[in-house]
Amino acid sequence: MSLFPTYPRLPITITDGEGTIVRDEDNKEYLDFMAGIGVNNLGHRPASVQRAIEEQMNRLWHVSNLFPIPVQEDAAKLLTEHSSMDAVFFCNSGAEANEAAIKLARKHTWKDKVVTFHQSFHGRTFATMAATGQDKVRTGFGQMLEPFEYARWNDRESVEAAIDENTAACLVEVVQGEGGVRPGEQSFLKHVQAICKENGALFIIDEIQTGMGRTGELFSYQTVGLDPDIITSAKGLGSGFPIGAMLGKEYLKEDFGPGSHGSTFGGNPLSAAAAKATLEEIVQEEFLDDVKEKGNYLKGKLELMVNDVPGVEEVRGLGLMIGIEWDREVKPMIEQAREKGLLILPAGPNVIRLLPPLTVTMKQLEAALQILDEVFHDQ
């Protein structure tokens, strides 16, 4: 294979997808509860996004950010109207969105230190790798960008010790995704926000996995009533079309003036059309209510199911982002589920992570629960 072996590939090749269903090259069907790792929030090939991309494709694919791009402005307007943010910078991925956030925080505060958390994940570029509180992500890459400091999750004292007058920002996931689907306690998150304000540090929320409706609001910080200075988005923003975004408050605008930052492809007409069409669906109140309802249903059913399953430590999560922590490695269970036609993810060695499309039907939820029941009771 002429590829770097950066990914341990699964033994099936997905060739087709529609909604929550994908097919492999032998035409076997699977319920896709991985959703491209939280990307296909509207399912595979959502009709309205497909239409928007096709229409844009017939007019203009790319034009430089040296020109006004109306569809990019439309996508930005939807993001700011449905959040507490005032301005958007578009890029191409989650890591780039976090890079932009870190650059903006340093430029605004004239300070360097960034505080993040153990078990966090923020990306694979030099700044975001340094921000990631997991040794396995950083090992082997030499000197890290400094200074980053890692506080303990849900531990007030640890964060009080880490954030000081030299801190530019604290970067937080409301629910740690890659680190094991670990929700931050509301009082803890509010405390972190308060310590940031006291020290003149910016409070940044990484919404790359938790955003775009995943937790039942457009962004997860809205579920716990936070007031961040900056948030970052990617993954589900373009329904599979690559696009990322950094959103900030009005008072940060002048720090990202002409020439300060940029991206050739960021928010180009095609990706912006995908984001605009995706946002138009997700911001609907009924859509988000439906996510909350299905999330509560799925979590409730799982909690009941694991009552008589020895080895399950906890079922946790928010909306349709759910983790099931075991006292053992979950890889064999994930393989069993796949053989039975359900695709699920790990989040670390001991946690099963469920990230179905937000458009999953009740019937599909029931079918997935049936497979999980069989797999869990077979351990």
Ligand SMILES: Cc1ncc(COP(=O)(O)O)c(C=O)c1O
């Ligand atoms: C919370 C979080 N931040 C950042 C990233 C990095 O995003 P990307 O892979 O698009 O660079 C991820 C990806 O898994 C993520 O889950």
